[in-house]
Amino acid sequence: xxxxxxxxxxxxxxxxxxxxxxxxxxxxxxxxxxxxxxxxxxxxxxxxxxxxxxxxxxxxxxxxxxxxxxxxxxxxxxxxxxxxxxxxxxxxxxxxxxxxxxxxxxxxxxxxxxxxxxxxxxxxxxxxxxxxxxxxxxxxxxxxxxxxxxxxxxxxxxxxxxxxxxxxxxxxxxxxxxxxxxxxxxxxxxxxxxxxxxxxxxxxxxxxxxxxxxxxxxxxxxxxxxxxxxxxxxxxxxxxxxxxxxxxxxxxxxxxxxxxxxxxxxxxxxxxxxxxxxxxxxxxxxxxxxxxxxxxxxxxxxxxxxxxxxxxxxxxxxxxxxxxxxxxxxxxxxxxxxxxxxxxxxxxxxxxxxxxxxxxxxxxxxxxxxxxxxxxxxxxxxxxxxxxxxxxxxxxxxxxxxxxxxxxxxxxxxxxxxxxxxxxxxxxxxxxxxxxxxxxxxxxxxxxxxxxxxxxxxxxxxxxxxxxxxxxxxxxxxxxxxxxxxxxxxxxxxxxxxxxxxxxxxxxxxxxxxxxxxxxxxxxxxxxxxxxxxxxxxxxxxxxxxxxxxxxxxxxxxxxxxxxxxxxxxxxxxxxxxxxxxxxxxxxxxxxxxxxxxxxxxxxxxxxxxxxxxxxxxxxxxxxxxxxxxxxxxx
Numbered sequence: 001x002x003x004x005x006x007x008x009x010x011x012x013x014x015x016x017x018x019x020x021x022x023x024x025x026x027x028x029x030x031x032x033x034x035x036x037x038x039x040x041x042x043x044x045x046x047x048x049x050x051x052x053x054x055x056x057x058x059x060x061x062x063x064x065x066x067x068x069x070x071x072x073x074x075x076x077x078x079x080x081x082x083x084x085x086x087x088x089x090x091x092x093x094x095x096x097x098x099x100x101x102x103x104x105x106x107x108x109x110x111x112x113x114x115x116x117x118x119x120x121x122x123x124x125x126x127x128x129x130x131x132x133x134x135x136x137x138x139x140x141x142x143x144x145x146x147x148x149x150x151x152x153x154x155x156x157x158x159x160x161x162x163x164x165x166x167x168x169x170x171x172x173x174x175x176x177x178x179x180x181x182x183x184x185x186x187x188x189x190x191x192x193x194x195x196x197x198x199x200x201x202x203x204x205x206x207x208x209x210x211x212x213x214x215x216x217x218x219x220x221x222x223x224x225x226x227x228x229x230x231x232x233x234x235x236x237x238x239x240x241x242x243x244x245x246x247x248x249x250x251x252x253x254x255x256x257x258x259x260x261x262x263x264x265x266x267x268x269x270x271x272x273x274x275x276x277x278x279x280x281x282x283x284x285x286x287x288x289x290x291x292x293x294x295x296x297x298x299x300x301x302x303x304x305x306x307x308x309x310x311x312x313x314x315x316x317x318x319x320x321x322x323x324x325x326x327x328x329x330x331x332x333x334x335x336x337x338x339x340x341x342x343x344x345x346x347x348x349x350x351x352x353x354x355x356x357x358x359x360x361x362x363x364x365x366x367x368x369x370x371x372x373x374x375x376x377x378x379x380x381x382x383x384x385x386x387x388x389x390x391x392x393x394x395x396x397x398x399x400x401x402x403x404x405x406x407x408x409x410x411x412x413x414x415x416x417x418x419x420x421x422x423x424x425x426x427x428x429x430x431x432x433x434x435x436x437x438x439x440x441x442x443x444x445x446x447x448x449x450x451x452x453x454x455x456x457x458x459x460x461x462x463x464x465x466x467x468x469x470x471x472x473x474x475x476x477x478x479x480x481x482x483x484x485x486x487x488x489x490x491x492x493x494x495x496x497x498x499x500x501x502x503x504x505x506x507x508x509x510x511x512x513x514x515x516x517x518x519x520x521x522x523x524x525x526x527x528x529x530x531x532x533x534x535x536x537x538x539x540x541x542x543x544x545x546x547x548x549x550x551x552x553x554x555x556x557x558x559x560x561x562x563x564x565x566x567x568x569x570x571x572x573x574x575x576x577x578x579x580x581x582x583x584x585x586x587x588x589x590x591x592x593x594x595x596x597x598x599x600x601x602x603x604x605x606x607x608x609x610x611x612x613x614x615x616x617x618x619x620x621x622x623x624x625x626x627x628x629x630x631x632x633x634x635x
Contacts, residue, residue: 051397079113417553
């Protein structure tokens with residue numbers, strides 16, 4: 001008897017017999033087609049011979065295995081929580097190929113949510129990738145977003161809006177399998193929206209309000225049995241081990257939601273989060289896990305049967321058809337993107353002696369990126385934030401890093417003058433006092449906002465006192481380098497000299513919000529070399545070849561690739577080596593915790609003066625109260 005007949009009989013008996021269904025899910029592929037680890041060691045054609053994890057070819061095999069097993073028990077849905085693109089060299093050709101969507105279709109996904117990184121090539125870029133994928137594989141699976149709003153005044157989102165009109169992109173889909181009607185809606189979270197400036201003029205409504213409107217339609221018009229939110233919102237865990245975040249808020253506010261297939265926060269949930277009768281699941285990121293949720297449906301409600309977060313590793317053979325397709329995409333990347341810059345996808349670029357990470361106490365990777373930016377822009381200083389460094393360097397067994405590995409460090413963005421992948425680099429100028437204001441913000445923001453805001457620097461070293469009042473903690477600023485030495489600069493208003501800073505255009509946008517972040521206490525104005533204010537960071541983009549017409553952008557990823565080739569070949573095997581030493585692992589933001597008068601007063605401004613005055617006043621009041629109390633007790 002076929003599964004279809006069994007499911008039909010089950011539907012007839014649903015009033016008395018519970019019915020099982022399974023959701024297989026992923027999120028945040030981020031174009032990670034190859035395994036997590038050095039690309040030179042990823043070997044999907046064989047098993048048990050490398051230490052890489054993930055890989056879409058392996059995922060394809062595991063999906064087929066788990067789907068086949070689950071279909072014996074009831075209907076199966078395959079869903080993704082968004083951010084399928086952006087993060088590796090494969091995304092550089094997504095507008096021409098729709099490679100990620102092609103693979104999602106070939107792997108049999110029933111629906112996918114739109115994440116914030118789908119907008120990194122702007123709304124028209126997202127429209128182009130969807131069109132390109134459709135030309136290759138035909139009708140795509142539903143692409144979902146229930147809270148996306150288009151601009152009636154601007155045309156830049158018209159291409160994407162047309163796909164909504166055609167029903168390719170839709171707020172929800174009803175999937176009928178095995179006698180059950182599943183209503184699946186897509187949601188973009190508030191945080192995801194805020195970190196994606198390239199989505200303009202598209203905006204997003206608040207996800208709770210949007211989901212309530214869509215769910216009303218699902219229940220009253222579509223008569224669905226199960227409601228699933230494919231949510232690019234995220235969940236986080238506090239120090240007490242309690243889960244919180246937008247996906248938790250969602251199910252608390254919208255009790256009609258049965259399941260949240262999550263994304264955005266890259267959380268590998270080994271067990272579902274149960275709230276308000278709903279379950280929340282999420283499968284990490286980078287195609288390293290496949291989630292499998294088994295549920296039981298009856299008229300009395302839903303029951304969680306089991307959940308497994310399957311790791312994807314070298315014990316799983318890769319699907320050969322998918323492997324061949326990925327190899328084809330690699331060739332396209334080299335031909336269309338890398339060859340003109342004299343690189344090749346699989347080119348061995350550098351060797352590392354150990355893993356280089358992004359935690360607070362690991363400086364090599366942040367120093368490498370900012371040193372590369374400073375060299376490419378010719379600036380005295382370079383600056384970025386930890387969140388813009390998108391991957392680590394993983395030593396693996398050999399230490400060899402290919403072009404495709406190093407690209408992942410700084411892969412994001414799109415050009416202004418050339419519309420090509422990668423944030424362009426810019427150079428702006430500030431006074432010494434403004435430099436201090438910038439460092440006041442960056443040395444404080446990460447303690448509130450988290451590790452993504454941890455600053456990385458080049459050409460500059462500074463000390464700040466954590467015991468001083470916020471926005472007046474910087475004690476000393478030095479310019480220079482470990483190799484050539486540092487010299488302190490005057491950070492007061494007396495010093496009118498301008499200092500140049502190299503940044504990506506994304507990070508350069510940060511300067512305009514310094515005043516808001518400091519509640520108006522600090523202010524900086526980016527300038528050109530002559531001191532004229534720059535109102536738009538794009539006006540400061542560095543021209544990599546002034547001899548050519550127009551502006552030849554220097555991409556951040558390009559600067560990093562070219563910089564690592566300058567490292568010495570210490571083991572004389574023809575490949576440069578990056579070692580951890582006093583130069584590469586230099587600490588450039590140094591925290592001091594001191595109540596010594598000099599440490600409290602060094603380069604302090606009126607903020608520290610007011611703080612000290614208030615402190616002395618408070619002490620005086622307390623002493624006065626104490627004296628009065630003692631006198632009364634003596635009477």
